[in-house]
């Protein structure tokens with residue numbers, strides 16, 4: 001089921017800035033989208049508006065091209081799991097899962113046998129077949145999240161909205177539950193929007209990442225496109241550690257101010273003027289310094305990871321982290337300069353095209 005959000009606006013009393021300012025978003029059928037952004041960007045506000053849980057003052061939300069007016073219009077089609085959407089503590093896992101079916105009007109409610117069968121199916125699907133009789137207090141965090149997901153899926157929704165559902169889980173459980181969630185999404189043919197604070201989680205699980213800032217969408221792209229071409233300096237920094245090298249573009253070459261960094265070619269379309277090159281530490285490479293160029297003398301080792309050693313050097317007033325393969329490090333450092341030709345270029349905070 002596709003989701004189309006068009007020019008959505010939400011205002012709050014006593015607040016001048018809109019919580020959502022003309023947000024538009026198209027999520028095709030079967031897509032898995034991660035919604036990321038700093039705290040207060042409007043992610044939860046947008047998700048709740050899509051779910052129909054909060055009012056909005058302008059714009060529309062459509063499912064499969066049908067404009068949805070309120071939460072009842074979405075009933076049964078949209079399942080949601082919110083971080084604070086706790087299980088009912090006085091009900092077993094099975095009754096929690098059945099809840100959405102139990103409260104249906106009599107005419108639409110399946111028989112008791114059919115409901116119990118559906119609960120059994122969902123417990124199987126969640127890989128917790130024996131926990132139907134357990135009360136929430138007895139379940140681990142990961143098991144509770146599976147029950148909450150089962151409850152959201154009980155009515156057979158085609159859209160799943162998840163707001164930080166794994167926030168409280170430890171990193172190992174979190175990693176395994178998210179790949180399981182992705183499998184589930186694929187198997188059930190769902191359309192899923194996941195709000196997460198964890199960039200790695202977003203890049204790992206989603207086929208599209210939507211970055212929000214100040215109640216607006218600043219970029220909507222695949223993980224690969226987002227990494228290769230962040231639209232703004234903010235997006236570049238938000239998605240992971242980045243190092244900035246201010247400099248000048250002159251006739252198709254970027255010349256960083258830092259003397260340790262080699263100039264590099266940029267597309268002819270980038271006009272001359274000041275610019276900032278931004279790069280991930282693992283993309284920085286060492287190359288032999290050109291004759292007459294300042295060369296690296298030393299860098300402080302800072303531990304190792306995955307066969308690479310982490311270094312930090314101080315140059316031109318700021319520290320530059322980078323990684324080198326662990327073999328042959330020492331002679332690679334001496335007399336070297338930094339190659340940052342894999343950097344993205346920005347001007348006034350926006351990507352240079």
Ligand SMILES: Nc1ncnc2c1ncn2[C@@H]1O[C@H](COP(=O)(O)OP(=O)(O)OP(=O)(O)O)[C@@H](O)[C@H]1O
Pocket residue numbers: 012013015019037038039040041042043044045046197
């Ligand atoms: N009902 C409301 N009335 C007034 N302000 C609100 C209301 N709901 C949210 N806000 C404000 O709107 C902004 C966006 O909040 P929202 O919860 O959507 O952000 P978020 O991106 O989900 O943040 P977080 O990552 O911290 O959960 C925040 O500044 C918040 O204080």
